[in-house]
Structure formats: structure tokens, C-alpha cells
Amino acid sequence: MSDRFEPVIIGFTCNWCSxxxxxxxxxxxxxxxxxxxxxxLMCTGRLDPTFVLKAFSEGADGVLIAxxxxxxxxxxxxxxxxxxxxxxxxxTLAQFGIVPERLRLTxxxxxxGARFAEEIATMVExxxxxxxxxxxxxxxxxxxxxxxxxx
Amino acid sequence: MSKPKFxxxxxxxxxxxxxxxxxxxxxxxxxxxxxxxxxxxAAMDVKxxxxxxxxxxSILVTLFNGSIRTDENEHxxxxxxxxxxxxxxxxxxxxxxxxPGLANLSPREGIFECAYTSxxxxxxxxxxxxxxxxxxxxxxxxxxxxxxxxxxDQVVEVDYHVPGCPPESHQIAAVLDVLIAVVKGEAELPPKxxxxxxxxSTVCDECTRKRDIKRISKLSRIQELPxxxxxxxxxxxxxxxxxxxxxxxxxxxxxxxxxxxxxCYGAAPGVLDQGARLMxxxxxxxxxxxxxxxxxxxxxxxxxxxxxxxxxxxxxxLRANRAALAEKP
Amino acid sequence: MExxxxxxxxxxxTIKKKPRYVDEDVCTGCGICVxxxxxxxxxxxxxxxxxxxxxxxxxxxQAVPNLPVLDPDTCTYYIGGKGGCKACEKFCPxxxxxxxxxxxxxxxxxxVGNIILATGWDLFDARRIPQYGYGRLANVFTNLExxxxxxxxxxxxxxxxxxxxxxxxxxxxxxxxVGSRDRNYNRHCSAICCMQSLKTAHLVKERTGAEVxxxxxxxxxxxxxxxxxxxxxxxxxxxxVRGKVAEVTDIPFDPAEASRNExxxxxxxxxxxxxxxxRRIPVDMVxxxxxxEPRRDSAAVGKTFGIACSTSGWFIEKxxxxxxxxxxxxxxxxxGCAGGPKDIPASVSQGxxxxxRVLNYIRQGxxxxxxxxxxxxxxxxxxxxxCNGLCPFNAISFVEERxxxxxxxxxxxxxxxxxxxxxxxxxxxxGFSNEQVMAQIEGLLRNFAREPEVV
Numbered sequence: 001m002s003d004r005f006e007p008v009i010i011g012f013t014c015n016w017c018s019x020x021x022x023x024x025x026x027x028x029x030x031x032x033x034x035x036x037x038x039x040x041l042m043c044t045g046r047l048d049p050t051f052v053l054k055a056f057s058e059g060a061d062g063v064l065i066a067x068x069x070x071x072x073x074x075x076x077x078x079x080x081x082x083x084x085x086x087x088x089x090x091x092t093l094a095q096f097g098i099v100p101e102r103l104r105l106t107x108x109x110x111x112x113g114a115r116f117a118e119e120i121a122t123m124v125e126x127x128x129x130x131x132x133x134x135x136x137x138x139x140x141x142x143x144x145x146x147x148x149x150x151x
Numbered sequence: 152m153s154k155p156k157f158x159x160x161x162x163x164x165x166x167x168x169x170x171x172x173x174x175x176x177x178x179x180x181x182x183x184x185x186x187x188x189x190x191x192x193a194a195m196d197v198k199x200x201x202x203x204x205x206x207x208x209s210i211l212v213t214l215f216n217g218s219i220r221t222d223e224n225e226h227x228x229x230x231x232x233x234x235x236x237x238x239x240x241x242x243x244x245x246x247x248x249x250x251p252g253l254a255n256l257s258p259r260e261g262i263f264e265c266a267y268t269s270x271x272x273x274x275x276x277x278x279x280x281x282x283x284x285x286x287x288x289x290x291x292x293x294x295x296x297x298x299x300x301x302x303x304d305q306v307v308e309v310d311y312h313v314p315g316c317p318p319e320s321h322q323i324a325a326v327l328d329v330l331i332a333v334v335k336g337e338a339e340l341p342p343k344x345x346x347x348x349x350x351x352s353t354v355c356d357e358c359t360r361k362r363d364i365k366r367i368s369k370l371s372r373i374q375e376l377p378x379x380x381x382x383x384x385x386x387x388x389x390x391x392x393x394x395x396x397x398x399x400x401x402x403x404x405x406x407x408x409x410x411x412x413x414x415c416y417g418a419a420p421g422v423l424d425q426g427a428r429l430m431x432x433x434x435x436x437x438x439x440x441x442x443x444x445x446x447x448x449x450x451x452x453x454x455x456x457x458x459x460x461x462x463x464x465x466x467x468x469l470r471a472n473r474a475a476l477a478e479k480p
Numbered sequence: 481m482e483x484x485x486x487x488x489x490x491x492x493x494t495i496k497k498k499p500r501y502v503d504e505d506v507c508t509g510c511g512i513c514v515x516x517x518x519x520x521x522x523x524x525x526x527x528x529x530x531x532x533x534x535x536x537x538x539x540x541x542q543a544v545p546n547l548p549v550l551d552p553d554t555c556t557y558y559i560g561g562k563g564g565c566k567a568c569e570k571f572c573p574x575x576x577x578x579x580x581x582x583x584x585x586x587x588x589x590x591x592v593g594n595i596i597l598a599t600g601w602d603l604f605d606a607r608r609i610p611q612y613g614y615g616r617l618a619n620v621f622t623n624l625e626x627x628x629x630x631x632x633x634x635x636x637x638x639x640x641x642x643x644x645x646x647x648x649x650x651x652x653x654x655x656x657x658v659g660s661r662d663r664n665y666n667r668h669c670s671a672i673c674c675m676q677s678l679k680t681a682h683l684v685k686e687r688t689g690a691e692v693x694x695x696x697x698x699x700x701x702x703x704x705x706x707x708x709x710x711x712x713x714x715x716x717x718x719x720x721v722r723g724k725v726a727e728v729t730d731i732p733f734d735p736a737e738a739s740r741n742e743x744x745x746x747x748x749x750x751x752x753x754x755x756x757x758x759r760r761i762p763v764d765m766v767x768x769x770x771x772x773e774p775r776r777d778s779a780a781v782g783k784t785f786g787i788a789c790s791t792s793g794w795f796i797e798k799x800x801x802x803x804x805x806x807x808x809x810x811x812x813x814x815x816g817c818a819g820g821p822k823d824i825p826a827s828v829s830q831g832x833x834x835x836x837r838v839l840n841y842i843r844q845g846x847x848x849x850x851x852x853x854x855x856x857x858x859x860x861x862x863x864x865x866x867c868n869g870l871c872p873f874n875a876i877s878f879v880e881e882r883x884x885x886x887x888x889x890x891x892x893x894x895x896x897x898x899x900x901x902x903x904x905x906x907x908x909x910x911g912f913s914n915e916q917v918m919a920q921i922e923g924l925l926r927n928f929a930r931e932p933e934v935v
Contacts, residue, residue: 010924037924041912042852045870046896049427051917053468058925070440074796074808075895076788076872077440084434085900087445088455092430095256095456097473135469136476353904356862356883364869384865395864396903420860422905423914432866432903 007061007127011038011120012047016074017109018066024113032117033124036064043067045078049089052103056093057135062102062127066116069107079107101126102133155211155334157186158202159241160231161193162217162224163251163300168242169193169216171317178324185331186211199227202234210234212330214241214313218251218465219301223294232307237340239347243316245303247417247425248465250316252300253457255464255471258478259298298478299471312346316415316462319401322348346420350399353419354412357403358394360384366438370451373411385411391451391458396428414462424468426459482587484784487875487890488811488847489593499583501550502536507578509547513568514538521554528624531635536568541633550579557581594811594838597795598831599781601817604659604666604770612658612768613728618643619746620728620766623676630683640687642765648688649764653748654681655725656696660771668792670771671821674700677769678710681718684767693719693761695750703823721759723750728766737762772821785812786873794820805833808893809873810849813837852894852911858884860906867898867907 013019019040025032041047044067052063065086067079086105093103104123108116161169173179173194182188189210190197213235219225232238243249254262267274282295303309313326326348332338341347350356362384371389379385385392385406393414394406405412418425433452439445452458460467470476483494519535526540527533535555536548552558556565562581569579606614606622613620619642621629632638642649654677660670674696681692699720701707714720727749732738737747741762748761774793775781782789786809788796795814798806805813813834816827841847854875863883868876875891876898878884887898887907899909 008925010921039917039920039924041896041917043895043897046900046909046912048900048914048917049430050424050468050914051921053424053427054918054921055925057468057470058922060921060925069791072791072796073788075893075897076783076786076808078870078872078895078897080440081435081870081897081901083442084437084439084445085431087442088430088434088449088452091449091452092426092455092459095454095472096469133473135473352860352906353862353864355864355904362863362865365866366869395862395866399862419904419906428903428905431901432864435870435897435901436866 005128005132007035007124007132008059009036009062009064009120009123009127010055010060011036011064011066012044012051013038013040014044014067014074014079015040015042017068017072018106018116020110021066021108021112021116024110025117026113028113030114030117032120035124035127036120043073043075043078044082045073045075047082047085049085052089052093056098056102056133059133059135061133062104062123064120064123065103065105066108066119067105069109072109098133099130101130154185154187156189156209157182158188158190158210158213158231158235159193160190160213160215160217160227162215162227162245162303163220164217164242164244164249166193167317168214168244171242171315171320172214172323174320175324175327176320178327181331182327185334199230202230205234207233208236210236211334212237212239214239215245215303216242216317218244218248219297219303219306220251220254221294221296225297225301225306228303228306237310238303238307239311239313240303240309241313242318243314243415243417243462245309246312246314246466247463248300248302249415249462252302252463252465253461255299255475256456257472258475259296262296298480299475300465302466305466310343311341312344313348314346314398314415314417315349315401318348319404322400346398348400349416351420352399354394354397354399354401354403354406354416356399357401358384358406359403360406363387365436367433367436367448368438370433370448372451379409381409385409389451391433393429393459393461395432396422396425417463417466425463426456426467429459430455481781481784484595485874487888488809489841489890491592491595491811493590493592493595495588495590497586497588499580499585500547501552501580501583502548503576503578503580503583504545504547506574506576507547508574509545510573511538511548512571512573513579514548516567516571518565518567519554519556521551526628527635528622528628530625530628594813594841595785596813596815596831596834596838597781597785597787597807597818598815598834599775599778599818601772601821602775604670604773606658606768606770608665609658611727612655612725613730613746613766614768617728617730617746617766619649619744619764620768623673623680623767623769626680626684626767627676630680630687638687640684640690647764649684649690650688651691651693651761651763652681652684652688652765652767653693653695653725653728653746653761653763654767654769655728655748656694656769657724658768658770659773661697666771666773666792668771668821669700671700672823673769673771675703675706675709675823677767678713680767680769682709682713682716685713685716685718690764691719693721693748693763695721695723695725695748697722697724703825721750721752721761722754723752723759725750733760772817775818778818785809787812787814794818805830805837810847810890810893811841847890849889850894852896852909853889853892854887854894854896854899854907854909855889856885856887857906857908858882860904861885862904862906864903866903867901870897870901 055063067082073079090100106119190202213231240246267279282293284291333340361382369389370391379388390411392411394412397412397414398416398419400416422428437448482496485492513536514534517534517536520532523531523533536550572578628634629636629640656677659665685692701710729747745762746766750759752759778793779789787807790796795818797804797819815830815834861884868878873891873893875888877886879886896909896912899907
């Protein structure tokens with residue numbers, strides 16, 4: 001293992017496009033960095049900002065959201081809802097000190113295995129540049145520890 | 152037989168919770184009739200030393216309001232936890248950080264900078280608080296500020312939660328009635344961890360305004376809007392209202408009189424992160440498809456984190472700004 | 481089709497029925513009115529603009545019902561402000577008279593359980609490629625015009641002739657891929673044009689003995705006995721030139737070329753990519769194999785039924801490989817070219833498959849749904865109505881009396897957008913619940929060392 005920082009990225013993919021694009025990349029023997037761990041949703045419209053916050057708070061260095069191209073959503077227009085949530089999340093996360101590079105929204109059709117792999121590689125490189133996020137776990141109390149009988 | 156002991160403590164908070172308890176009118180007499188007030192700095196003079204001298208678990212119930220911002224707050228949280236059978240996180244600060252928790256969006260230095268150096272402060276000598284100062288009479292100490300605000304349950308185990316900023320008087324009265332019934336042996340204690348004095352839905356459930364399908368094409372602050380009409384949903388009128396994602400129980404006091412809900416009762420039951428719920432709800436109903444147009448609508452929310460997490464920041468999934476969390480406590 | 485409401489098993493569709501001006505209950509279809517009608521109109525629909533019809537006419541042979549239709553835009557009675565002519569009414573032998581000049585547009589409401597979308601395709605308008613000269617050069621035809629010409633019941637009685645209606649061509653050029661496989665117009669392959677062009681070549685050769693040139697990019701003849709037919713056309717002596725035609729013109733290159741050919745000769749300029757040289761072939765007739773395009777109103781039609789169109793405009797099926805008949809709206813199926821270019825056997829198969837799927841539903845009487853659905857926890861729903869406008873399938877409705885939102889499981893397609901949007905956390909999504917996704921996130925991040933925060 002080199003000392004190079006290997007970011008951990010959680011990717012939320014749509015069942016109908018990006019999940020299949022990742023599959024296609026695999027069956028086409030296209031390599032992409034193993035830093036991304038994918039979670040399948042039925043649609044990027046299912047993406048609850050809570051999932052993104054959870055991923056960051058549990059140690060992810062980046063979160064990737066990948067859906068169908070605008071106008072090609074399997075559910076007509078739900079990817080636009082993902083787009084709006086993404087834009088609002090980016091603004092909110094900035095106030096928490098999470099730079100935009102860490103949250104990426106991309107469109108990838110089921111046929112775009114190679115492009116999706118490239119997109120992942122680009123994101124891994126960008127997150128590598130901004131460094132580890134390493135969100136602190138719950139702080140340990142520093143005044144006296146509770147001793148004895150808490151009910 | 153001696154009456155069971157009651158305590159109430161005020162950590163980092165504004166004092167509104169104390170006022171709210173006194174605001175329950177003659178119900179306060181029931182409290183006095185059924186409990187012996189062992190410790191309540193806002194109402195009577197008892198020293199910390201006297202609390203320390205009490206037997207562990209000798210207080211039946213302590214209403215703890217305020218967040219954990221200082222070493223003193225944390226010390227008292229541990230102390231009262233030890234001395235109380237039932238510890239109740241009372242009010243928004245103790246439950247989710249409330250307004251003091253918003254300070255978590257900046258590191259400690261940023262807070263001092265804002266409080267002691269910003270143009271709103273007249274402080275030509277650039278004075279800053281110090282934790283110890285040598286006065287002629289001896290050393291004066293000031294409890295140090297911790298890096299981030301924490302909620303009571305992030306510090307000690309909590310038995311019950313009473314939300315609200317402050318909790319509504321009729322809800323406090325109802326909670327007291329439950330406690331008194333338990334003392335009299337007429338009722339069982341609610342299950343540990345229960346939220347008392349609140350509803351199971353969100354503010355909209357109690358709101359009397361007329362609601363329709365939502366499509367937001369512009370968000371404004373209340374002062375930027377002409378007259379609001381008194382019948383329709385405030386969100387539909389372009390005002391950021393936290394009602395949809397805020398726990399019910401207040402009888403929708405603010406929206407019913409034309410002020411948007413700001414979210415003080417916290418998240419709805421089962422919800423992990425109130426801000427995320429508000430964020431997704433608002434973004435979902437923005438009536439635009441082009442990124443630039445969406446941005447234009449979102450520009451109506453100049454402080455999204457402060458708006459969505461106005462009360463729940465310290466208890467949210469991220470809890471604070473990364474830089475604030477990185478500081479030594 | 482004006483409006484579609486409801487869900488699988490319970491659709492209510494409102495249809496606008498245009499007036500026929502002929503009483504369907506009385507008319508016997510004898511055709512005397514058509515015979516007596518004095519107005520002759522160019523039929524730009526069924527006859528592709530190369531034949532005529534009357535103002536009252538049969539839409540096409542074997543039309544159902546097989547009764548005439550009156551076209552008020554060309555009928556002298558209507559053109560004259562409702563006066564004159566009325567020959568059809570005068571000669572109609574039925575009692576009462578079948579001609580109803582005052583028939584009005586009607587709204588028909590039907591209750592149906594399933595809907596099959598077989599809206600077909602539109603022909604690429606060859607005028608969009610001006611260098612091919614269609615609409616400007618008389619003897620440039622479309623494949624559809626040739627199709628009518630070759631038909632024994634068509635306007636020329638099956639004779640292949642030039643625009644003058646009598647001269648048989650001696651040389652014919654057939655240009656493939658007009659408006660298809662061309663990034664300027666449509667990227668898709670129209671699938672049927674190769675076979676259609678081969679058929680045209682074969683028929684023209686057979687009927688006129690002309691020299692026939694096919695200009696192609698690739699010859700695509702998959703399918704039963706298709707390639708055998710291609711070999712047969714090759715054996716017929718039809719010429720095949722691989723290359724995309726650059727231009728069709730009637731202007732000779734130089735006086736020498738002009739003197740070699742008759743006036744009115746068309747010149748096809750093409751690079752023969754197999755021989756590696758430029759060719760300029762003089763011909764009497766050019767046939768453009770115009771491609772298939774999605775119906776121009778497909779996006780609006782799709783929206784009515786809650787289904788999406790791809791960027792090229794064809795309806796998106798539930799799954800391109802595993803479920804090419806069903807759509808994302810339960811109870812709505814696509815068949816034929818509405819879902820993409822197809823030949824007749826494939827369209828017939830799809831139609832039969834769609835009908836079988838519908839019969840299946842009808843026979844079952846009940847429906848097994850995909851388990852991925854959203855549902856509302858009513859006691860937690862505050863009736864804020866944030867979710868109400870988010871569902872493209874109209875599965876979400878608001879119950880005014882109880883002030884709560886409901887989700888119709890038959891309409892819900894399980895995308896989960898409302899689940900993610902509910903500010904009260906009152907909508908649950910089966911299959912992809914919050915707990916399930918959260919557990920995945922935790923699982924994926926668990927075995928991953930983090931710097932503990934220590935004092």
C-alpha cells in the first residue's frame with residue numbers, strides 16, 4: 001500500500017441508468033477506482049439528503065449521485081427533483097465546511113459505462129486533492145465521567 | 152411521608168423555559184403540593200455543594216433546560232444525572248441545541264470574533280473573556296467555552312424529552328399531571344426515552360390555513376413580502392415555513408397568526424435529521440428545471456443551514472461545522 | 481384521446497370523436513355518394529399525394545367501419561357557406577338519409593382496464609434535405625409514393641411512372657438512409673428501409689426493366705429470409721453503390737454532359753467508397769428511402785399516459801430487453817413503432833404480445849404488483865401536501881375530509897421520490913426503506929479506520 005490518500009466515496013445510483021452503466025463498465029472490463037462503493041436506488045428521486053449526511057457523518061470523504069440524463073428519467077422527471085436537492089444540499093453543506101468537490105451529481109445512461117467509469121475516476125482524483133474529510137465521531141466528554149448510579 | 156424531590160436547572164439557555172414553567176398559572180401550586188423543590192436556581196437559593204451532598208438518585212425528577220456549552224454545564228449535567236432518578240431534557244436547547252447550537256456553524260474563534268470584534272460591538276481595547284483573572288481579592292474564574300454545543304443526551308443518559316422553545320404551557324401542565332399521577336400511584340411511567348408534551352405529526356396537522364399542491368417559484372423573507380393573506384398556506388405564499396417538518400404540539404401558534412413556523416419543536420417522530428427533511432421538502436417543490444433557475448429560487452434562502460437547522464443543529468447528523476468539530480474541546 | 485384518468489383496471493378515457501357527416505347506423509356503404517361527388521381532391525394521406533379522392537371518400541380500402549367520410553374542408557357545400565351541391569344527400573338511397581351535414585364533434589367516455597399505445601410513426605420529411613431535391617425536382621419521389629405506385633389498386637394501377645404519369649423510367653436511383661443514421665437529422669437506424677428499398681428495386685426492375693442503382697451506407701438484412709431476398713435482388717442485376725449521396729441535381733456538370741443526356745435528367749453525385757472514386761450517375765427517377773420518426777406529438781401523448789420518451793422521441797418501455805411491451809404505467813402497453821422502428825413481423829408480434837398481456841390481466845381479474853411501492857403512515861401525515869405535486873403517475877391524492885394524503889398502490893411505480901421528500905417522514909418505501917439504505921451506508925463504511933476524536 002502506498003501512502004497515497006485513498007478516499008472513500010459512497011455512490012447512489014439509479015436502477016435504470018447509472019447502476020447499469022457501472023454494470024456495463026464491469027462487463028466491458030473497464031477499470032474504475034475501487035474507492036467508490038455503490039448503493040442502488042430505484043431512482044435518484046429516492047435520494048434523501050439524510051443519506052448524504054449519514055454517509056459524510058459515518059466517514060465518507062465524498063458522495064456521488066448518478067442519475068438518468070435530464071429528460072430521460074425512467075419516472076419522467078424525478079431526476080430533476082434530485083437536481084434541486086443536490087443544489088440545495090451543496091449550499092447547505094458549504095456552511096458545514098464540506099466543499100462542493102465532495103458531493104457530485106452526474107448523469108449517466110445505461111450505455112455510458114466508459115463515461116461513468118471516467119466520471120468516477122475524476123471524482124476520486126478531485127476528492128483526493130481536497131483530502132480526507134474524516135468527520136469526527138461523537139465527542140468524548142472531558143469533564144468528570146459519570147460515576148456510579150445513573151438510573 | 153416526605154414529598155418526592157423536584158429539581159430544575161438552567162444550562163446554556165435563554166431562561167425562557169423557566170418562564171414557561173412559571174407560566175402554567177395555578178398549576179404551579181400542584182407542583183408545590185406534590186413535590187419538595189430541592190434545587191431550582193432560578194426560583195430559590197441552593198448551592199451546587201448542597202446538591203453534591205445529596206444522596207445519589209435522591210431527586211425524583213430533574214427538568215434540565217439548556218444546552219451543554221461550557222465545562223460548568225457539563226459538570227452539572229453529570230451531577231444532576233447522578234442525583235436524579237429521572238432526568239428530563241426540557242426544552243429545545245437540552246434536546247437539540249436550539250439557537251445556542253447555531254454557533255456550531257463556526258469555530259470558537261469565529262464566535263469570539265463575532266461577539267467581541269464585529270462592527271456591532273463597541274470594544275476598542277479588543278477585550279476577550281479569559282478563564283482566569285487575578286483580582287486583588289483573589290483569582291476569579293470563568294467557565295471555559297467548549298468547542299461545540301452539545302445536547303444533554305450527547306453528554307449523559309436522558310429519560311424523557313420535552314421539546315419546544317419554550318415548551319407550551321399547556322403541554323408543561325400536561326407533563327406535570329402525568330408526573331403527579333405517577334407519584335400518587337395512579338399511573339405508570341411512560342416508556343424510557345419517550346417524548347412528552349408533544350404531538351405525533353407535524354405543525355401542518357394543527358395549522359388552520361388552507362393548503363394546496365405546492366410549487367415554489369420564489370422564496371422571500373417576511374419583510375420582503377407585501378400583505379400576506381390570512382387564509383392560505385404560508386409556504387405557498389413564498390415564505391419559508393418549517394411547519395411541514397416540525398413536530399406538532401404547539402397548536403400551530405405561529406402560522407395561525409401569520410408568522411412562519413421556525414421549527415422549535417424539532418423533528419417529527421422517527422426522523423433522524425430535521426434539517427434534511429426540510430431541505431428535501433423545499434427543494435422538491437421548487438418549480439424549476441434549469442440549474443440557473445433553481446439557483447435563483449434558492450437565492451431566496453441566504454442562510455440554508457441556519458434556516459433548516461435553526462433549532463436542531465447540535466443534534467443533527469453532522470452536528471457542527473467541520474472546523475468547529477476539529478478544535479480541541 | 482383527450483384525457484386519461486384512473487389506474488390499471490379502472491381507466492376512464494375521454495375521446496374526441498370528429499364528425500363523419502355520415503350516419504354510421506344507417507349508411508350501407510354502397511358508395512353512390514362517392515361516385516356522384518363532383519369534387520376531386522389530391523389525397524395527401526393514403527395516396528401519399530400522388531392520387532385523388534373525392535370530398536366524400538373511403539379513407540382507405542378495408543377501413544373499419546367501411547363507410548365513407550365527408551371532408552368539410554374540400555366539400556363545396558361547406559366551402560360555399562352551407563349552400564349548393566348536396567349531391568351526396570340527393571343520391572343517397574337510404575331511408576332516412578345517411579348524410580348528416582349538421583353532425584357535431586362528440587365526446588366519448590370509455591371505461592377500460594388497459595391501454596395499448598400503437599401510435600406508429602411519422603415519415604421523415606425529405607424536404608429537410610434540400611440537396612436531394614424532393615419537392616423541387618419533379619422526378620424525385622419518396623419510398624411511400626413508390627409504394628402506392630407499385631400497388632395494383634393504387635393511383636397508377638401498379639405502373640411505375642415518372643411525375644408526368646405515363647413515362648416509364650429507364651434508370652432509377654434509390655437512396656437509402658434519408659434522415660436516418662445521420663447526425664444532422666436522426667441518429668437511429670429506421671430498421672425497415674433496407675428491406676423496403678430492396679423491395680422497391682425488385683418491383684421497379686420487374687415492372688419497367690429499368691437499370692436500378694441502390695446507394696447505401698450498409699445493407700442491413702437480418703431476419704428470416706431477408707438476406708436471401710437481398711441475394712435475389714443482386715441476381716436481378718440491381719446495382720449497389722456503397723456511399724452516401726451528396727447531391728441530386730438536374731443541372732449538368734458541363735455542356736458535354738448536357739449533350740450526352742436528355743433534358744430533365746437527374747444526376748446523382750456520390751462517392752463510391754468501395755471503388756474509391758466519385759461517381760455521377762444520370763437517372764430518370766430518384767426514390768428517397770425516408771426514415772421513420774417518432775410521432776411529432778409523442779411527448780404530449782406520453783405525458784397523458786405517464787410514460788416517458790427517450791431523447792430521440794420513442795416511448796420508453798419498462799425494460800428494453802426483458803419487458804419491451806409494458807411501460808412504467810401499469811396497464812399501459814406499447815406495440816409497434818411507437819416504441820421504436822420495427823418491421824411488420826416485429827410489430828405484429830408486439831401487437832399480439834400486448835393483446836396477450838391485456839387478456840392475462842382480464843382473465844386474472846386481479847393484479848400482482850411489483851413490491852416496490854410507497855405508502856403513507858396516515859397518523860403521521862400532517863396533510864402538508866408537499867408530496868402532492870411530485871408524482872408523475874398521479875398516484876398521490878389528497879383526502880380533503882381527513883386532511884391526509886393517500887397513495888394508490890396500483891398507480892405507484894416505486895421511484896421513491898415522495899418517500900425522500902416527505903418532511904414528516906410519513907411516507908414509507910418498501911424495498912428501499914430508510915432503514916435499509918441507512919444500513920447499507922453503515923455497512924459500506926464500517927470496516928474503515930477513522931481517526932478517533934480524543935481529548
